[in-house]
Amino acid sequence: MSPYVRKPDEKYKLPTKYWLLILSAISTILMLLTFVFNLSLSPLNFIVSYTIIPMQKGISVVGDSIYQKKETFKTVNELVDKNNELMKQVDELTYENNMLLQEKYELNSLRKLYELDQTYSDYPKVGARVISGSTNNWFSSFIIDKGSDDGMKVGMNVLGGGGLVGRITETGKNWSRVLSIIDDTSNVSCMVLSTNDHLMVQGNLSTMDNGYITFSQLSGNATNVTVGDKVVTSNISDIYWPGIQVGNIYFMEKDSNQLSISGYITPSVSFEHLSEVLVITELKNQLED
Amino acid sequence: MKRFIVNLIIIIICFLFQTTIFPMISVKSIIPNIMVVFVACAGFMQGSRYGLLVGFASGLLMDIYSFDIFGFYTILYMIIGFTNGFIHNYFYLKDFKTPALLITLTNIFTSLSIYVVLFLFRAKFEFLDYLINIIIPEIAFTLLISVIFYPLLWLVEANIFEKKKSESQ
Numbered sequence: 001m002s003p004y005v006r007k008p009d010e011k012y013k014l015p016t017k018y019w020l021l022i023l024s025a026i027s028t029i030l031m032l033l034t035f036v037f038n039l040s041l042s043p044l045n046f047i048v049s050y051t052i053i054p055m056q057k058g059i060s061v062v063g064d065s066i067y068q069k070k071e072t073f074k075t076v077n078e079l080v081d082k083n084n085e086l087m088k089q090v091d092e093l094t095y096e097n098n099m100l101l102q103e104k105y106e107l108n109s110l111r112k113l114y115e116l117d118q119t120y121s122d123y124p125k126v127g128a129r130v131i132s133g134s135t136n137n138w139f140s141s142f143i144i145d146k147g148s149d150d151g152m153k154v155g156m157n158v159l160g161g162g163g164l165v166g167r168i169t170e171t172g173k174n175w176s177r178v179l180s181i182i183d184d185t186s187n188v189s190c191m192v193l194s195t196n197d198h199l200m201v202q203g204n205l206s207t208m209d210n211g212y213i214t215f216s217q218l219s220g221n222a223t224n225v226t227v228g229d230k231v232v233t234s235n236i237s238d239i240y241w242p243g244i245q246v247g248n249i250y251f252m253e254k255d256s257n258q259l260s261i262s263g264y265i266t267p268s269v270s271f272e273h274l275s276e277v278l279v280i281t282e283l284k285n286q287l288e289d
Numbered sequence: 290m291k292r293f294i295v296n297l298i299i300i301i302i303c304f305l306f307q308t309t310i311f312p313m314i315s316v317k318s319i320i321p322n323i324m325v326v327f328v329a330c331a332g333f334m335q336g337s338r339y340g341l342l343v344g345f346a347s348g349l350l351m352d353i354y355s356f357d358i359f360g361f362y363t364i365l366y367m368i369i370g371f372t373n374g375f376i377h378n379y380f381y382l383k384d385f386k387t388p389a390l391l392i393t394l395t396n397i398f399t400s401l402s403i404y405v406v407l408f409l410f411r412a413k414f415e416f417l418d419y420l421i422n423i424i425i426p427e428i429a430f431t432l433l434i435s436v437i438f439y440p441l442l443w444l445v446e447a448n449i450f451e452k453k454k455s456e457s458q
Contacts, residue, residue: 016337020371023345024364031360044353052304052350059309067313133312135304135355137319137423138403143308143354177354184408205408206418209317272318 049147049173053131057145060131064275123241123280125159126150130275131175138205140183141166144277147174151281155239160277163245163268164188164233168279181246182208182271190215190246191234197222198234201246201265212250216262220254227252231265241284292339295449296331299442300347303327308354319423321430322396323438324351328366329395330388330442332373333380340370358407365402369395382443385436392435393428400424 128144146152148171158165158178166180181188186203199218207214218225229249235242245268252263303323311320324347332340348366352359373391380387404419413419 016341016371016374019338019341020367023341023367027348027360027363027367031358034359044349048353052301052354055301055305056309059305063309063313132308133320135308135324135351136322136403137427138407139355141355184413185411206413206415206422209418209422 045170045172049175053143053145053172053175056131056143057129060129060145060275124282125278126281128176128277128279130277138184140180140203140205140208140271141169141177142180142274143175143177144279145175146279147172147176149173152176152279153283155283157240157244157280157284158277159244159280160274161269163247164240165269165271165274165277167239178277180271182213182267188240188246189234189237190231192218192222192225192249193230193232195222195224195229197225198236199231199261201231207264212264212266213247214262215249215265216255216260218252218261218263220259220261222261225249225252225261237284239284241280241282292335292450293342295445296335296339296343297346299327299445300324300343300350304347304350316430317426319426319430321434322399322427323431323434324366325369325396325399326392326431326435326438327442328370329373329392330439332370333376333388333391334382334442334446335374336377337371337374340372340374341367342370344368344370361406365399369399382446385439388439389432389435392439393432396428396431397424400427 126146128146130142131145132143134141144158152168152171154168154171156168158167164181166178166183166186168176169179170177179186180203181201182203184203184205188201189198190201191198197219199215201213201215204214215231227249231246231249233240233242233244233246247265247267250264250266252261254261303326307320307323311323312318328340328344328347331343335343344366345363348363351362351366355362373395376387376391400423404416404424408419409416
């Protein structure tokens with residue numbers, strides 16, 4: 001920094017280091033305010049809703065259409081083979097579906113007897129498009145194109161590709177942020193479908209690179225649980241509706257305290273190219289309000 | 290004033306790239322950090338004052354968008370822009386070696402700060418995993434993108450502001 005000589009007609013400028021201090025102080029105060037008092041930043045969110053979000057929506061629509069164009073350029077042979085294969089699969093599935101339908105009628109009648117008529121297919125759902133990813137490589141949250149105007153609320157469950165994706169953590173006018181279950185800060189209370197043993201599923205950045213997330217706090221007495229078992233959200237969770245598929249157990253190991261089991265889970269949703277998600281428009285803890 | 294508007298437009302373009310276009314072309318879900326590249330470049334191309342302001346604006350945008358601790362990126366990016374400004378007087382536009390070094394150093398600093406503040410404080414000690422899986426790929430990818438991005442910034446600087454033009458010809 002060289003000494004700065006001011007000419008008589010020049011305006012005085014505050015040295016940059018003071019600007020740094022002032023702006024840092026403002027940011028620190030904002031940081032404390034938002035952290036301690038949970039202050040919402042709605043004016044800033046409002047600005048974003050009208051500037052960045054519309055542009056991102058546009059880009060994501062164009063990007064998706066380009067991706068779909070790319071798909072149509074696959075060779076005809078490939079498509080014919082695929083078609084034959086799929087037709088075979090359709091036959092198999094039709095047969096299987098018939099069997100399942102029969103069982104479903106039976107199940108429904110039995111359910112009626114037990115008055116347990118709510119399953120997760122009954123939750124009211126609404127589709128949304130993913131318009132923007134995370135801003136860096138450290139966190140896995142994303143932005144969807146529906147916000148408080150469309151009835152989105154903080155805490156709503158988000159599904160996609162047959163399993164749990166995450167929950168809404170912030171809503172703007174026309175956008176919401178979804179924290180995915182593979183994020184390093186995410187915890188989901190789950191249970192093993194076959195045995196109803198409870199466990200906690202945590203997102204983990206360092207293992208997600210190999211395609212799995214971690215679980216812990218599975219009771220050491222749960223000896224019937226095996227590798228490959230389905231894990232679904234538990235009925236004691238505050239936020240998540242019960243019975244939504246999370247993934248399959250990939251690896252398990254007794255902790256050094258011999259009381260609990262922890263290990264890895266392969267998530268059932270592929271998070272790499274998520275473009276559309278479903279939001280359950282009913283909050284689990286709505287009744288307590 | 291012209292500088293403010295041009296900088297703001299570049300920040301928004303970078304942000305849109307980082308959040309919408311890079312995730313589409315990401316390799317193993319690693320995206321390059323173009324925001325950091327621009328903040329660092331603004332620092333050494335335009336001086337501490339503009340580096341600071343660009344850092345403030347882009348950090349604020351990141352904060353609104355990404356994490357619950359509001360203000361973390363704002364401070365981090367302001368420091369990056371400000372510090373890179375010290376090189377401003379010793380810096381030539383056409384030479385890519387110094388900017389490449391500065392961008393890499395800045396990226397390492399950003400990644401380490403994020404790891405320490407947002408991960409180490411939550412008792413996540415697997416630094417080596419993060420280094421191999423995230424930090425190094427991100428730095429490599431960012432450097433690759435900045436090979437394309439830096440000449441564009443250089444063109445903006447030379448043609449719109451006509452600064453250091455004698456040097457660039």
